[in-house]
Amino acid sequence: MTEYVQTGGIKVAKELYDFINDQAIPGTGIEAQDFWAKFDKIANELAPKNRALLAKRDDLQAKIDAYHTERAGQPHNAAEYKTFLQEIGYLVPEGEAFAATTVNVEPEIAKMAGPQLVVPIMNARFALNASNARWGSLYDALYGTKAISEEDGATKGPGYNQVRGDKVIAYARDFLNDAAPLATGNHADSTQYAIVDGALQVTLKDGTATGLKDANKLLGFVGDAAAPTGILLQNNGLRFELQFDATSPIGSSDATGMKDILMESALTTIMDCEDSVACVDGEDKVVAYGNWLGLMKGDLAVEVKKGASSFTRKMNPDREYTGLDGETFSVKGRSMLFIRNVGHLMTNPAILLADGAEVPEGIMDAMMTVMIAMHDLKGNAPFQNSTTGSVNIVKPKMHGPEEVAFANDIFAAVEDALGLPRFTVKMGIMDEERRTTVNLKECIRAAKDRVVFINTGFLDRTGDELHTSMLAGPFVPKSVMKQQTWIGAYEDWNVDTGLETDLSGRAQIGKGMWPIPDEMGQMMEQKIAHPKSGANTAWVPSPTAATLHAMHYHQVDVFAVQEGLKTRKHASVDDILTIPLMDDAAKAALTAEQIQTEVDNNCQGLLGYVVRWVDAGIGCSKVPDINNVGLMEDRATLRISSQHLTNWLEHGVCSEEQVKESLKRMAAIVDGQNANDPTYIAMAPSFDGIAFQAASDLIFKGKTQPSGYTEPLLHAYRLKYKAQ
Ligand SMILES: CC(=O)SCCNC(=O)CCNC(=O)[C@H](O)C(C)(C)COP(=O)(O)OP(=O)(O)OC[C@H]1O[C@@H](n2cnc3c(N)ncnc32)[C@H](O)[C@@H]1OP(=O)(O)O
């Protein structure tokens, strides 16, 4: 049973109350009683509005469901459908042209282009690693992943393989030739790097000395100018450091002593309180807020054990260099941290309002995470996160402009409560719900003084596509969803609308996650499409992926691409509204085997994720699909697999018995995959555990889940598990 403390008109779970009063508030200049009194007022005043917005979602969905039910069996009439969406207020009129006016935006957000890492905030070890992922070893990222093939004897291990090492070095020298070409010759032929008269001098193996084709690419160095241990270069605004140590294992076999290239990698990181965590009550919120506090105070530390050795992981300091004028300067050693609050849907028993209802979790997140970030704003930490006096919040899962305006109101109320200047709190708008996509311009307008990013969260967006049109007909298989008209139009529309509202140079226009963490070779081939499409950032699942994806921003000058795109024809809302259904012929053409494979694949991913969420409180997992490819699974990918199964059941593509049989068969496989975890509770052969029940409900009760979200059931079952 949760023990609550009554303060004013609210009851706060004691562990949260104590954490806020004893750990979070001291040093912010805020007085605890005043903090709770103000929170009491904000939460009790804003909660009814929050509920009304959720009721509007339900009302619109009911109207859309009725529309499709009435027209069952009839051909889809796109023009009539669009008019209907306008009439019910789903698609709102677009106002006149405007430009976003956000000021005090971090340089990493406004002026630079590079990877964005996302990390579950409840995992301190990962969170610290993410903070430090601003800089990453190119040699390690290439050697340790499929970015370089194992062909021709270049296998990974065990031990150091010279053939693979040579491939890594050749790849890195090619990178240097592209990103920092020499006036003459090739970096592969270099024998020495030195700084002479404020310029880079590279000696080649034929004895000639050359320099950079563009001298401005050199920023500084570390150590002796004649024999530096580090040389800092830049390309497209992203930096990288050549590192030398002729006594190191790698440097000793390199003619120049080069041991690595340290790449500026995750310019920004999203500390995630949302899709990637299992955070269901006061106890969990203390873990999430506690890690955020450690990051904002700069004192977060964890003991990391690797094999027989262990070390303390802490936040990295800034990096110091000697400039070309002889003066020292530093560059940021850590990623600029956003915090992703939850959306407007969920409530949390961590705090109970005056009427006994659970607090809307988004309102709680806003107040707590901004107050905690005041340690950064006040300079309480040895390290600075924001250099512009801002708190950068990512706000997910909003449906349309009214909900963005509501988030704007929450942030303004929090600023007032905490005595912060208006627009201290910045907003990243996740474009991941259909009603936000189709009204994106008006959504941006609703936060035009705060917006610092728009991002195509295509995973939730796909889930919302499925749920919104659940009754319209059977959806295409998941595997071909990316080729459908709506999704290409959605991606382009997001960039076009960002450019139209003047986000270039002011805010990030971002693209979604690479959800196959081990397939770095494929990522290197495919994810260059993001900067090429005009996105100045895109999500990666790990620090290594950030280092590799950084290479793409060296290849593409995103701000130049954005300039070019400003004049293209704006993507069309009609295309976005094209529902990705199978027609009768496509449905008939599906073989029994294709259907079974789709069902099995969805069931396996779903079970593999849910069992760890419910039983172990792990909100983001790498789960093998039926082809044994590890996929990043989170609440958004779960939304897709569960809603897809619900849709196929609804339209008779598969049967209830088939899904139940698949769930049982896949549960046994998932049990096998977790066999090495001593704490794991097997689902087979009884199939009566909480996690299995949760997985079944997500599918069989999928039609009635709000917007198809997975959180309500996940939270309920996790709370049940914790109560045992
Ligand atoms: C739809 C959406 O909302 S997408 C956004 C939500 N998704 C995410 O945030 C994905 C975050 N990524 C992750 O959680 C993980 O990378 C997973 C679950 C996908 C894979 O995790 P694992 O199987 O443990 O990864 P793996 O074993 O390959 O690597 C672990 C190492 O990489 C590091 N690592 C992996 N992911 C991250 C990350 N996101 N941030 C920081 N470090 C990370 C770990 O710290 C660990 O290194 P360490 O031993 O030195 O501490």
Ligand SMILES: O=CC(=O)O
């Ligand atoms: O949050 C991201 C998504 O794709 O969903």
Ligand SMILES: [Mg+2]
């Ligand atoms: Mg999402």
